[in-house]
Amino acid sequence: MADEIEGANVLAQALKAQGVEYMFGIVGIPVIEVAYAAQAHGIKYIGMRNEQAASYAASAIGYMTGRPAVCLVVSGPGLIHALAGMANAQVNCWPLIVIGGSSEQHQEGMGAFQEYPQVELCRPYCKYSARPSKVERIPFYIEKAVRHSIYGRPGVSYIDLAGDMVTQKVNVANLSPNVKCLDPPKTLADPDKIKEAIDLIHYAEKPLVIVGKGAAYAKAENSVKRFIESTRFPFLPTPMGKGVLPDDHNLCVSPARSKALQEADVILLLGARLNWILHFGLPPRFNPKVKVIQVDICVEEMNNNVQNAVSLVGDMDAVMTQMNDQLDKIPGHFQFNPKSPWWRTLNNKVQQNQKAVQAMMDDKSEPLNYYAAYSEIQKFLPKDCIIVSEGANTMDISRTMVPNYLPRHRLDAGSFGTMGVGLGFAVAAGIWCKDHAPGKRVISIQGDSAFGFSGMEIETICRYKLPVTLMIINNGGIYAGVPEDVWKSLQAEDLTLMSPPTALMAAARYEKMIEAFGGRGFCARKCEEINKYLTEITKDEERVALLNILISPMSSRKTQDFDWLTKSKM
Ligand code: ADP
Ligand code: MG
Numbered sequence: 374m375a376d377e378i379e380g381a382n383v384l385a386q387a388l389k390a391q392g393v394e395y396m397f398g399i400v401g402i403p404v405i406e407v408a409y410a411a412q413a414h415g416i417k418y419i420g421m422r423n424e425q426a427a428s429y430a431a432s433a434i435g436y437m438t439g440r441p442a443v444c445l446v447v448s449g450p451g452l453i454h455a456l457a458g459m460a461n462a463q464v465n466c467w468p469l470i471v472i473g474g475s476s477e478q479h480q481e482g483m484g485a486f487q488e489y490p491q492v493e494l495c496r497p498y499c500k501y502s503a504r505p506s507k508v509e510r511i512p513f514y515i516e517k518a519v520r521h522s523i524y525g526r527p528g529v530s531y532i533d534l535a536g537d538m539v540t541q542k543v544n545v546a547n548l549s550p551n552v553k554c555l556d557p558p559k560t561l562a563d564p565d566k567i568k569e570a571i572d573l574i575h576y577a578e579k580p581l582v583i584v585g586k587g588a589a590y591a592k593a594e595n596s597v598k599r600f601i602e603s604t605r606f607p608f609l610p611t612p613m614g615k616g617v618l619p620d621d622h623n624l625c626v627s628p629a630r631s632k633a634l635q636e637a638d639v640i641l642l643l644g645a646r647l648n649w650i651l652h653f654g655l656p657p658r659f660n661p662k663v664k665v666i667q668v669d670i671c672v673e674e675m676n677n678n679v680q681n682a683v684s685l686v687g688d689m690d691a692v693m694t695q696m697n698d699q700l701d702k703i704p705g706h707f708q709f710n711p712k713s714p715w716w717r718t719l720n721n722k723v724q725q726n727q728k729a730v731q732a733m734m735d736d737k738s739e740p741l742n743y744y745a746a747y748s749e750i751q752k753f754l755p756k757d758c759i760i761v762s763e764g765a766n767t768m769d770i771s772r773t774m775v776p777n778y779l780p781r782h783r784l785d786a787g788s789f790g791t792m793g794v795g796l797g798f799a800v801a802a803g804i805w806c807k808d809h810a811p812g813k814r815v816i817s818i819q820g821d822s823a824f825g826f827s828g829m830e831i832e833t834i835c836r837y838k839l840p841v842t843l844m845i846i847n848n849g850g851i852y853a854g855v856p857e858d859v860w861k862s863l864q865a866e867d868l869t870l871m872s873p874p875t876a877l878m879a880a881a882r883y884e885k886m887i888e889a890f891g892g893r894g895f896c897a898r899k900c901e902e903i904n905k906y907l908t909e910i911t912k913d914e915e916r917v918a919l920l921n922i923l924i925s926p927m928s929s930r931k932t933q934d935f936d937w938l939t940k941s942k943m
Pocket of ligand 2: 820821846847848849850851852
C-alpha cells in the first residue's frame with residue numbers, strides 16, 4: 374500500500390531529515406535493510422571491516438563537522454566492537470550516533486540470536502541510550518539522539534533497533550514528525566565574569582593561552598586568533614588544539630611547552646581539560662600560584678583539579694567574542710610587552726629546544742631515528758593536509774615534528790589515549806576530503822603497533838580510492854620494540870615466547886599488504902629512500918600508497934627536563 378512505510382525507511386528518512394550525511398558500518402542481520410534504506414535516501418554508506426574502526430570513523434566526522442555521523446552495527450558482538458569508538462568519542466567530547474540492530478522483541482529473554490541487553494550496555498558510554506517504543510516514533514528518537522550528541526558538551530547517542538521493527542510496515546500518517554534539530558543555541562558567559570577575566574589578564578606577568586580541541590570543535594579559530602593577536606600573549610596548543618592557530622605562528626611557544634606551563638602566572642584555558650594531558654594543572658608541572666581563567670561549555674568541568682580564578686561557561690566562539698569586545702572597550706590598546714622578561718625566557722627556551730631537535734634531525738645515521746625520518750617526511754606534507762597520527766613515540770614526536778596550519782586537521786589518540794584509531798580516522802577524513810575538499814589529502818602516520826589494530830581497513834581505503842597516504846614508522850614493536858641484537862639480524866625466527874612483550878616482528882613488510890588491494894607499497898630505510906618514494910607517491914596521488922619506514926628500535930624522544938614526562942607519556 375502506498376501510504377505504508379517500512380521501519381528501515383522511517384529510520385533512514387529521519388536521519389536524512391537531521392542532515393546526517395555519512396553512515397559507517399558493517400551489515401548483517403538485522404540491519405542490512407537499514408543500510409540499503411540509508412543509501413536510497415541519499416545517505417552515504419561506508420562499509421568497513423570492523424565495527425571498532427567504523428565507530429572511530431563516524432566520530433571523526435562528528436569532530437570535523439560539528440554534526441554527527443552514524444555508526445551502524447549488528448546486534449550483540451557487532452555492538453560490543455563499537456563500544457570502543459563510543460567510549461573514545463564520549464571521552465573526547467565528540468558527537469556520534471550509534472544505531473544497533475537487536476533481536477526481535479517477541480523473543481526477548483528467550484536466548485534469541487545475539488540477544489544482549491544493549492540499551493543498558495550502552496548507557497555508560499553515552500549521553501542518551503534508548504530503544505524507540507514503536508516504529509512510528511523513530512523520528513522523535515532520532516531527533517533526540519542528534520540533539521543530545523551536539524548540545525551542551527558533545528557526546529554519544531545510542532539507538533536500539535529491534536529486528537522486527539526494521540521490516541515492520543506502518544502507516545505514514547501515524548509517523549511522528551521529522552523536525553530538524555537546529556545547531557546548538559550559543560550560550561554566553563556572565564558579563565561580570567568577562568570583566569573580571571579581562572582585569573586579571575592586565576596584571577599577568579607571565580600569561581599563557583592554552584588552546585584545546587574544544588576550541589577547534591567550536592570553530593572558534595577567528596575569535597581565538599583575534600584575542601591572541603591583539604593581546605600578543607604566548608599560546609600553546611594541546612595535541613588536537615594544534616592548527617586553531619598555525620603552529621608556525623610567532624606567538625606559539627610549543628617548543629617551550631614545559632617551561633611555559635611551569636611558570637605561567639595566568640592561564641587562559643580554552644576548551645581543554647586539566648586532565649593527564651595537561652598534568653592535572655598541578656605542581657610541579659604548573660606554577661602552584663597560577664590563576665586559571667577557564668572557558669568551557671560544560672559547567673561541571675569548571676574548577677576540576679584546580680580552583681579557577683574566573684570561570685567562563687559558554688560556547689567558545691561566543692565567549693571569546695565577548696572577551697574581544699570587552700578588550701575593545703578599554704581605552705588605550707592593551708598589549709602584552711614583547712620585550713618582557715617572560716617573552717625573553719620563552720624565546721630562549723624555544724631556541725634551545727629547537728637546537729636539540731635539529732641535532733637529532735641532522736643525525737642521518739642508520740638505522741634512522743624518529744627525528745631524521747620526520748625531517749624528511751616534513752618536506753612532503755601539504756600545508757592543508759589532514760594529519761592522522763598515532764602510536765607511542767610516533768605520535769608524541771609528531772606533535773613537534775608535524776606542523777598543523779588549519780583547525781580540526783589533526784586526529785590522534787586523543788583524551789582516551791586510544792591506539793588503533795588511525796585507520797578509522799583516515800577513512801573518515803579521506804571520504805570527507807573526497808566529498809568536500811577535492812585535492813586535499815590525508816596523511817596518516819602510525820607506529821607499526823598502532824597500524825596493526827585495524828590494518829585491514831587499508832582494503833576500505835583502497836576500495837573507495839580515498840586520498841590517503843599511509844606511513845608506518847616501523848620500529849618492530851610497541852614503544853621501543855625489539856632489542857638491538859634481534860633487530861639487527863632481522864630474523865623473525867629470533868623472536869621467541871621469551872622475547873620482550875613489546876616486540877613485534879622486526880622489519881615487517883607492511884607495504885606488501887596494500888599491494889593486495891591495488892595500492893602501491895614502498896619500504897624505506899634511509900632518508901634518500903624516504904625522499905625518493907614520497908616523490909613518487911606525490912606524483913601519482915590517484916592510487917593509495919603505503920610507505921613503510923624502518924627505523925631504529927632504539928630511537929626515542931628527545932631527552933626531557935623532567936623524568937616524569939616519559940613516565941606519564943607526555
Ligand atoms: P584537549 O584534549 O585539547 O585538552 P579536552 O578534550 O580535554 O581538550 O577538552 C575539550 C573541552 O572543550 C571539553 O571540556 C568540552 O566540554 C569543551 N567544549 C566542547 N565544545 C565546546 C564549545 N562549543 N565551547 C566551549 N567549550 C567546548
Ligand atoms: Mg612501533
